[in-house]
Amino acid sequence: MNETQFRLKYGMVIDLDKCVGCGACMVACQSENNLYVRLDESDKLRSTTWMRLYRINNGEKFPEAKFSFFPRPCMQCGHHTPCVSVCPATATTVDEEGGIVSQIYTRCIGCRYCVAACPYHVRYFNWWDPVFPEGMEKSLSPDVSPRMRGVVEKCTFCHHRLMKAKQKAAMEKRRDLKENEYITACTQACPTGAITFGDLNNPEHQVAKLAARPDAFRLLERLGTEPKVYYLTKHDWIRKLADNYLPEEDFRNVKKQKH
């Protein structure tokens, strides 16, 4: 598979040591992207969460027990993108400058291959038409199209915000966006500043500097999907959980492997 090399590569760095698990990113994401609310939202198996906050622990007993929070947006894989390679309808692609994995709801046929293919469980299928509680439809964003029954949806790095930023730039006859002119809703909502967003290809951007740090890692890195979401942590146990390592394996050098 030949991938297009993009000049821009929008990515995210999430500092797990700064994350306090407040869930503001999830709430911001849901209201930003017109996610509907199910009648019983306590059933987390069926709720749709483009940005999901996992609670992880090291499986030890007191006094060694440790836990952490783990926010998980779409990883926007840049290489052998699993969902894109299985989609029979070309409803999801990586073809736009910036490398965001697109999802075109009107093109999706609802076969759910991508849901099965995604190793990060970021894709959600709409089993029902969205029903918004009365009055809530007035608060929907016109920038994001609501999804109907029978299609798959996922985090798009708030793509409409990119469009808005580009539109503003077009008004000022600029082709390039400034740093932080386009950030996702979760980035903006995070109260501790754990999420950083920007162009990974631009060494001037904060996000590129953070991603180059030695304690930066990605989820299931050895699958070779080249996710654009990096995580930072100083805790080895968290880092070990991010992939299926053997007990004696050196997980710190995993980034150097080529596919």
Add this chain to the structure above:
Amino acid sequence: MEKAEKKEYSPAVIGWFLCVVGFVGALFVGWVIFPALLYSSMEQPFPFNHKAHTENAGMGCDECHVFKQDGFFTGIPKLARCMDCHESLQGKSEAEKKFQAYGQKLMEEGKEIPWLVYSKQPDCVYFSHAAHVKMGQQKCETCHGPIGTSEQPRVYKKNRITGYSIDIWGRRISGIKFNTWDRMKMDDCGECHDKNKTSNACFVCHK
């Protein structure tokens, strides 16, 4: 008894005749009857005269159809903008007097003119006027046609199934295209993007 001689046609002639009748009939059904059933015709709430504004009053498109500073295109102006000028009569025409009365009545009721938007795109489409007009230097006519010189608004035809305006499919039901503004379908956007070497990635226009 002598039987009147009947004129006999060969089966081939009858066959061709039926073929032509069937073809023309099918075309008639497809191009005349079906569209007439499929599209409902609606009149605009007020017969707006573009020509009176552009040619007679010498205004440009961007005097009413304005951009906001962040690049948001406001489209059809609000009634208040119309009434800014038409608060007092600008000319002597009957139409203007009628509009003034109509506008003032709506203003008192706190309503807007319920214009029907010919080029309204489906929900899944993202379109930025700023990217096309400010950055791409495209003219309004390229997509909207010579609407600025029209004296009467066209009849708005709405697809009874999809709810979209016929301008999206193209007013010529056969789908034949002579001008860039004849149709507003995805392929038409893509064609121009190809020509101008702009990206045709899905997410460039879809949301």
